[in-house]
Amino acid sequence: MADLKKLYDSVVSGDAKTTQAITRQALAEGVDPLKLVNEHMVPAMDEVGRRFEANEYFVPELLISARAMKAALELIRPLLTARGDQPVGRVAIGTVKGDLHDIGKNLVASLLEGGGFEVIDLGVNVSPEKFIETVNAKQANIIAMSALLTTTMPSMKTTIDALKQAGVREKVIVLIGGAPITQKYADEIGADGYSENAVGAVALAKKAVAAA
Amino acid sequence: MHPLIQDLISRGPVITDGACGTELQARGLGMGEFPDTWNLTHPERVGEVAQAYVAAGSQIILTNTFGSNRIRLGEQAAADRLAEINARGVEISLKAAAGRARVFGSIGPTGKLLLNGDITEDELRAAFAEQARLLAQAHAEGLVLETMSDLEEAKLAVSAARETGLPVVASMVFDSGKEKDRTMMGNTPEQVTRALTEAGADVIGANCGQGIAGFVAICQRLRAATDRPIWIKPNAGLPTMVDGRAKYTTTPDEFASYLPALLKAGANFIGGCCGTRPDFIAAIRRALRSSKTE
Numbered sequence: 001m002a003d004l005k006k007l008y009d010s011v012v013s014g015d016a017k018t019t020q021a022i023t024r025q026a027l028a029e030g031v032d033p034l035k036l037v038n039e040h041m042v043p044a045m046d047e048v049g050r051r052f053e054a055n056e057y058f059v060p061e062l063l064i065s066a067r068a069m070k071a072a073l074e075l076i077r078p079l080l081t082a083r084g085d086q087p088v089g090r091v092a093i094g095t096v097k098g099d100l101h102d103i104g105k106n107l108v109a110s111l112l113e114g115g116g117f118e119v120i121d122l123g124v125n126v127s128p129e130k131f132i133e134t135v136n137a138k139q140a141n142i143i144a145m146s147a148l149l150t151t152t153m154p155s156m157k158t159t160i161d162a163l164k165q166a167g168v169r170e171k172v173i174v175l176i177g178g179a180p181i182t183q184k185y186a187d188e189i190g191a192d193g194y195s196e197n198a199v200g201a202v203a204l205a206k207k208a209v210a211a212a
Numbered sequence: 213m214h215p216l217i218q219d220l221i222s223r224g225p226v227i228t229d230g231a232c233g234t235e236l237q238a239r240g241l242g243m244g245e246f247p248d249t250w251n252l253t254h255p256e257r258v259g260e261v262a263q264a265y266v267a268a269g270s271q272i273i274l275t276n277t278f279g280s281n282r283i284r285l286g287e288q289a290a291a292d293r294l295a296e297i298n299a300r301g302v303e304i305s306l307k308a309a310a311g312r313a314r315v316f317g318s319i320g321p322t323g324k325l326l327l328n329g330d331i332t333e334d335e336l337r338a339a340f341a342e343q344a345r346l347l348a349q350a351h352a353e354g355l356v357l358e359t360m361s362d363l364e365e366a367k368l369a370v371s372a373a374r375e376t377g378l379p380v381v382a383s384m385v386f387d388s389g390k391e392k393d394r395t396m397m398g399n400t401p402e403q404v405t406r407a408l409t410e411a412g413a414d415v416i417g418a419n420c421g422q423g424i425a426g427f428v429a430i431c432q433r434l435r436a437a438t439d440r441p442i443w444i445k446p447n448a449g450l451p452t453m454v455d456g457r458a459k460y461t462t463t464p465d466e467f468a469s470y471l472p473a474l475l476k477a478g479a480n481f482i483g484g485c486c487g488t489r490p491d492f493i494a495a496i497r498r499a500l501r502s503s504k505t506e
Contacts, residue, residue, distance in 0.1 A: 054391045054392075056428045057398075058388060058389075058394065058396070058398025059325075059327070059396055059397050059398070060397050060398060062396070063325075063327050064327075101323060102323070102324075102330070103323060103324070103325050103328075103330070106325065106328050106330055107325070107328065110328060151242065151245075171268055174457055176500055197344070
């Protein structure tokens, strides 16, 4: 029998090999893939997030755990797709037009993948049109925008306005983040949510999807 | 010890400079505009900032080349002007220093994360080696790898910069953890210092990330973990955003009041990072003089 407690531990410690091995064994034994994710791996990523918030974990531990989770999801996702299960959400993520900083955006993308989201990374300097195109062509239901600069923050509003114009604003949840961003700014421009760090971004995305 | 560093610290604590970017903003650089290209478009204003620091008492000034590595400049579509921006940066500072201050070339991080697979070690090493070589060719007298958040990147930068034969300062940001005594990647001052000493940095330091109060304890821990001189450049507090502009709250006198504690903690080079201005350097110089006469 696959040791599922060890699955939890291996995600928390970021041991991708063990995570993948136990997942493979559990799937071979007929354990429901969704159960593996929801009852063992998601709680493990929650624990990783808790340790980060408590200053026990830092960026490397976050990334390594997300990587372990991703290794297992590589085995699980095809099974879920085959039986028609959708990912938690499909995120189009990018740094907004005029802004070329991507460490924060990349970190959020990695953690969202680790959290079971399908992530379409549009890179940096992403135009409103590109976001809209991704919503239409790839059925993204979340748009996650990053900006590091106060001068590029307004591109977030431009993008939201463009989504409205294109008639797709109601189809997507818009989440924003980055050093100069505040909840107040998110409210002002009509974004659906803001998080001050990458761990919070995953929790926020999950909450937003559940409420949608 | 590198002879230039030996010579500089043999006469007591060395005053470095304050922030560059915020000074350029005061002279018209737009928020979000890339400061380094001003070496080509507004050399006289970059020179003014350098001169103001020399006049305030800086014994070392840094070039306006923090983001001028191939990776950062590539993002700014200015990679073809890489050599020119670095060379002009050194030239502007040397002219402003006019023999009264040493000119060290500033090298910042690439903005990519090794651990996330954003970039490879070879790409990082090549980018740092290239910028270091360009600064050295333009006759910078030392190199400062500053505002580093990732120890692995800093180590690669040190080994690349050492190839020039110039003295190499390696300075990290401590802004994470409960006590704000860890790097973004979670490394302690002890871990950082040991690794950078081993990598061959001539001077080891901390800059940016927090106000000056938090630097005393960090400085002590850097000091205790190495025989290399220590470089300290704190921010003028943490900024608050007012109408889309960063405001720093520490005054020059408050800043300089920490000088005795920092010297006691073992600092050899002292200056400022974000939000500090020439009057901060002048206040440090006054405090240093009065501490000598006491």
